[in-house]
Amino acid sequence: MPAGYDIREFPAFAVTVDIVILSVVDGVLLVLLIERKDKPFKKAWALPGGFKRPDETLDQAARRELREETGVDAPRHISQFGAYGDPKRDPRGNVVTVGYLAVTPEVGAIMAGTDASDARLWPVAQVLDGSVTLAFDHRRILADAVERAAADLESSALATAFLGPTFTLSELQRVYEAVWADDLDTANFRRSLVSSPDASYVEPTGRRAEPGGRGGRPPELFAAGGSWTEDGSPVKRPRRRGRAR
């Protein structure tokens, strides 16, 4: 039998998918974590995920695990961002995992429906700075996912995936500010989305949001337009010459 033909001659790995589900609530970037029930890393916080099955693609595995572990059936965004195969990343050995980034506006509401005791949203900043410890190499995976999300905000319609079908411009701005950990000028932000005559990033609905309780003029509600896919996001990430905020 020629070399390379029989696949059984080669080392076998378990393949998993791990899902980074991001959300922005009150201007804070959050990630959905679950508390592990089994060894290893029992009772530690971890990214939701699970084993790929032989009869499904990686994308299908990611969507299945997302549905099974969080109840999210149709995420507004899901995309692969990296694969991890360090031999020491799982004490059980030989586990290669593929990371997926998922975004959906209703994470908070959906979580209330599932068993909330072993799953909750954590501020990403707390996890990345070590205040919350994650199992396996999930902190590294989370960091990569956030980095990818920050980059995709600038080149796709990812920001709108954090919000519902209609949203206010300040809600959209808070998404950018939370993911980029930077402040944007309100007036310039509005101009970049509304001004252009031929491009349509947001379409006015004519309706207004409910007043926010803290006073202030009720903002107009917009829906996502069609220009995102062609030209990417009109909002540019500030290139600070010195320090960020």
Place this chain on the structure above:
Amino acid sequence: MPAGYDIREFPAFAVTVDIVILSVVDGVLLVLLIERKDKPFKKAWALPGGFKRPDETLDQAARRELREETGVDAPRHISQFGAYGDPKRDPRGNVVTVGYLAVTPEVGAIMAGTDASDARLWPVAQVLDGSVTLAFDHRRILADAVERAAADLESSALATAFLGPTFTLSELQRVYEAVWADDLDTANFRRSLVSSPDASYVEPTGRRAEPGGRGGRPPELFAAGGSWTEDGSPVKRPRRRGRAR
């Protein structure tokens, strides 16, 4: 024994790495392909690659396969861009592969050193339009790699990885034009790299390249500067409102 503990209960996969080695020669974007010696897809062209070993990371596997199959020891750039796990992607079944993009300026010279009979550079355009047929799902993988390379040209120093330690500005411009399949204005290209007072993308060496044989002023030789990593590439991809070239 608790569920999820024993890894052997779960389906086993073979894990491979496939490497897309790109090069620009005479303004044409090329990819290194090898001719398969074994079934399946015997005698078809394919991306170099091979099986990950249990004691190495994915990155290490990619570098090892790159070295073993092409002789490239220290590529100027190598990065992961995607994982592929369609159950039908390999007729032997259950093979998950991780794609790597590699760029090195000396591909042509290195190829002469290896057994040239079963490895050669092909124009990417010919492969993507179907003139050359690839094994497995390697055409899809190649397309993803080229797309990633085009994006990374704009946000990193990837362009300089196609060239040696010193290069002329027109050589650098041809890299951008080949990967983007678009023409750039020579004067504006130069300005974006040279003009800025505080940033240093290219540093003049004072030396000049050998005359090119077809007449013309011999160009100045530059070395890559340090501003690429901070601010990304100063060259912006043309956003054509209609068709490309």
Place this chain on the structure above:
DNA sequence: CGGGTAAGGGTCAAGGTGACATGATCCTCG
């Protein structure tokens, strides 16, 4: 020496960006 070729440098107008000021609308509270 003269023409061909490519590098290198300059100009100009149009549009985008950052910073900031001003006006509009609604809430809460006294």
Place this chain on the structure above:
DNA sequence: CGAGGATCATGTCACCTTGACCCTTACCCG
């Protein structure tokens, strides 16, 4: 019911970047 605060919405202006184009410089070749 009016004042003040909060937020949304609009306007202005200087500066920078970008795209398009022209012209000069330097070298090779016949």
